[in-house]
Amino acid sequence: MDKLHWVSLGFGSLGVIWSVMVGHLGLAVSVLILMMALDYSTGLISGWINKELNSAKGTRGFAKKLLILILIGGVYLLEKVVFDTQHIGDGAAFAYIFIEFISITENVGKAGVPLGPVENIIAVLKEKGNGKGADK
Numbered sequence: 483m484d485k486l487h488w489v490s491l492g493f494g495s496l497g498v499i500w501s502v503m504v505g506h507l508g509l510a511v512s513v514l515i516l517m518m519a520l521d522y523s524t525g526l527i528s529g530w531i532n533k534e535l536n537s538a539k540g541t542r543g544f545a546k547k548l549l550i551l552i553l554i555g556g557v558y559l560l561e562k563v564v565f566d567t568q569h570i571g572d573g574a575a576f577a578y579i580f581i582e583f584i585s586i587t588e589n590v591g592k593a594g595v596p597l598g599p600v601e602n603i604i605a606v607l608k609e610k611g612n613g614k615g616a617d618k
Contacts, residue, residue, distance in 0.1 A: 508558070508568055508571065508572055508575070509572075510571070510572040510575035510576055510579070511551075511554065511558075511571075511575050513575070513579055514551075514554070514575045514578055514579050514582065515551070517578075517579050517582035517583060517586070518547045518550075518551075518582055520582070520586055521547075521582045521585045521586050521589065522540075522543065522544065522547065524586050524589035524590055524593070525540070525543065525585075525589050526540065527589070527593060528589040528590070528592045528593040531593045531594065532592065532593070550578055553574075554571060554574050554575050554578065557570060557571045557574050558571035584604055587600060587601075587604050588604075
């Protein structure tokens with residue numbers, strides 16, 4: 483077996499263990515994993531277009547995404563023990579989904595794709611998130 487098959491087998495095994503322990507992944511985590519894959523892919527494509535591909539930077543980004551999934555997994559497990567719900571874990575996952583969407587948009591913009599009104603929306607959201615909005 484090549485390396486990719488071993489990695490796939492490892493992630494599949496983790497998914498089985500998670501499913502047995504918690505009962506399900508939840509839609510929010512599934513969407514987050516998809517958004518992370520899209521973010522990583524658009525980052526690679528943007529780096530390739532701009533001739534800025536960097537394996538060390540890509541590895542760090544992938545490691546950060548794994549840490550986020552570990553963190554959210556911990557939230558789900560803690561919540562399952564304490565509250566027997568999944569609402570807090572879903573909330574954390576949705577927060578990271580939002581962050582991944584912004585990153586995807588930035589990657590697409592760096593690749594030279596015109597963003598139109600999406601660029602303005604992201605700018606306003608980032609400004610409010612940094613505490614520079616009119617409400618702050």
